Amino acid sequence: MQKVKKILGQLKDNGQRITTLRRVILYIMEKFDSPLSAGDILSEIAKMGLSANKTTVYRELEFLIKSEIAETVQLRGREQKYELAGEHHHHLVCVKCAEIQEMPLAGDLDETENKIYKKFNFKVQSHSLEFYGLCAHCQ
Missing domain, CATH: 3.30.1490.190 (Ferric-uptake regulator, C-terminal dimerisarion domain)
Known part of the structure; x- marks a missing residue:
């Protein structure tokens, strides 16, 4: 959770809004050790008793990518997945x-x-x- 707290601080310092969904997506991405699809993220949101529109989740992921907070992982023959940016691996x-x-x-x-x-x-x-x-x- 330390990484997410740091990210949230950076977003705030840059004048970006910290929405509930943005915060939840970041915590979900940090919780898992492997890349997640948008569908995986939506499922985790539902498990938390929350609801989110699929389009909004994609929009948030796109924001995180443009902000260099997250990155896409496109593996051969598989759907696109997302993970928090970090050391190259x-x-x-x-x-x-x-x-x-x-x-x-x-x-x-x-x-x-x-x-x-x-x-x-x-x-x-x-x-x-x-x-x-x-x-x-x-x-």
């Missing part, structure tokens, strides 16, 4: 149960990006890396 995706785990990867990729620039004169602006396999539960 990659994902481990279970092909059986669809569990997604975050996986930080050390500076090797920075070195690779430098090699790409030197060899191809191509400046990498971003990248996405996912590993697909079976999680511990599904093995």
